[in-house]
Amino acid sequence: MTATLFANARLLDGTTDAEGHVLVEDGRIREVSDKPLNLAAARTVDLRGRTLMPGLIDAHVHVIASEVNLARHALLPDALVAFRAARIMHGMLMRGFTTLRDLGGATNGLRLARDEGHFDAPRMIICGKAISATGGHSDGRGRHDSRDMAYLEARLGCLGRLADGVDAVRRACREEIKAGADYIKIMANGGVASPTDPIAFLGYSKDEMRAAVEEAAMAQTYVAAHLYTDEAIARAVECGVHSLEHCNLITEATARTAAKAGAIACPTLVTYEALKSEGASLGLDAVSVGKIDTVRLAGLESLERMHRAGLTMAFGTDLLGEMHRHQSDEFTIRGRVLPAIEVIRSTTIHAAKLLRMEGQIGTLATGAFADLIVVDGDPLKDLSLLTGQGRHMPAIMLDGRFVKDQLAA
Template structure:
């Protein structure tokens, strides 16, 4: 791609709280070359007259599951990986069509999917993948049925797509090193009980201090970080104190724990839309009864967690954690958060905040010189109505990723 000049629009740059009038943006190849409040001269550039529409960075979902074909993880673990990959292709391409140009996969995706996207075999978002999540025996990524024999080795069971059981410091070191060897951009651990797993109550604490610190060290040795599934104050505070950078979900967080996250510079990624979707559609889509019961507690606390995190000044990322067909509701996370947060706060979480959390500050999530040319043109003003980011991308006539038009309608 050569040069493209965007003019006659309003700009949300990913960092501010207002739309900027009279700004022009020039891309060259895969990057943004210039952003100016004065007319840009670029002979030979293709000019897009936005007609007053909004130009903004591509969206980032920091808690996605590309391989999540079904709400029942045990069922998915028994599927052939080739079948799951075909589901993943559809889910990734649909996410890009909604304006999500980057995704952080929280367990299941691997280098194969990332390479398929780079090769153009999948028309999907840029993928930051964790590989398999690390879990202790009986942890949140241990999807064996309760009646399974304890001597049956998980490492040889099914497709073992989403998690790997590792107990003890030597085992977690090896498991982390294995995912990092295969190119994982961060390591995911399970640090508390969860909704989707059969054997662990929400309040269950998972992994010892020594195990978590060992995993954090291994990630740091590769100049990356650990993200941790954690719901309760105790689970969250342990992770933050042991060096975890990104806390996922955190529905049951309390005021002191939110203050600790802020003081330690940890990020928190709420995923409220998944609980709403599981409540509405989970039973008919096959969510197991044990998971439906556990869902009630965490769903009820969702909006309160946003209030506590905002009051404490915690940096909140944007994630969705949706499974299977429920990923169609990905953009509803925007409007759910708007019940507590301002539209600018919500948009920053899905752009510049996520980019900083994912070690891509200045590269993604902003419209600025030197950043990658991941851009959306939106009909309307997302700072006045976050709903313009919904409806499966119907109000996003232009999607650019790496300087190439993924979608271009009417301009």
């Protein structure tokens, strides 16, 4: 594999902020130095005036969600869903996201297609189907829809599955892990895009949540939970849930408890802004539209509370359908209330920690995957440089291979 030497770069990854030189070889970062490096066989790129960062990590996406109306989406042909997912993931890659964690829907088969090189996409961490109680956030059936969910659950376009009771939850967890899930996702609160669960709905009993946590632990992994209300978050932390998704209505006291427990939060503010402005026009039903402001208006305050409490936050977006194009706007939304360095850390070292890939992604360190982006200018001074559909990124590298290269040779 061709070697690449990035010279005279501003190095920025959440722990490092300095001038330096990075040598990439065989898909890995082989050397990082504050002194000039020389390798005759390497292509040398002078990055003076530009910033070199690890590839960005989005720790909450739904790559198969090509439509906003998820009930309708579940009925789409699998092949159509797969090809649309490939397009969605390629768009993420071109925005500089080289790793993603899918929170419901992506399968091991889709990941294998990516790994075999059938399309360019970020590396994928998956949970398989999100697991929900009947009437919970994975149940897209309306009040008067009594169809058996088994038909929908077998389809690629369906993001979740149902499991009621401790034994059923255990079986669902085991089946998802057998199918290739890297972690378990449960729906522990009501949601916006589902028709019969108010936001305050508590999706699972403590016994059911503890069963999921135990099953995950036995498989050497963790549970992520969809959560909004403070009550739901506190219950989930008590039961051992590690990854707290959304958290819009969290209190500072609960955030402190979660931090002490070693949990990590993954807020997703951009999706509520996008749903508010575009959801109805893209097919979101009136019941769901009516729930948006309950969580949207509390979003920025939740970031401040979690930051003050010392609760680690990873970067997530949770967008659906045509709204995936707003993915990078999460940076500037968070930047309204958080220091820019904390926003950078959320998409690098904090997200890598959540994905249990520290030292491999989200860092400019020897031995890490050579997932890199080049940014024109200084993102610490202007987070909008990470937006614009990759417009300010002349180069994006994945596994040591340029997937975008507008740098002079």
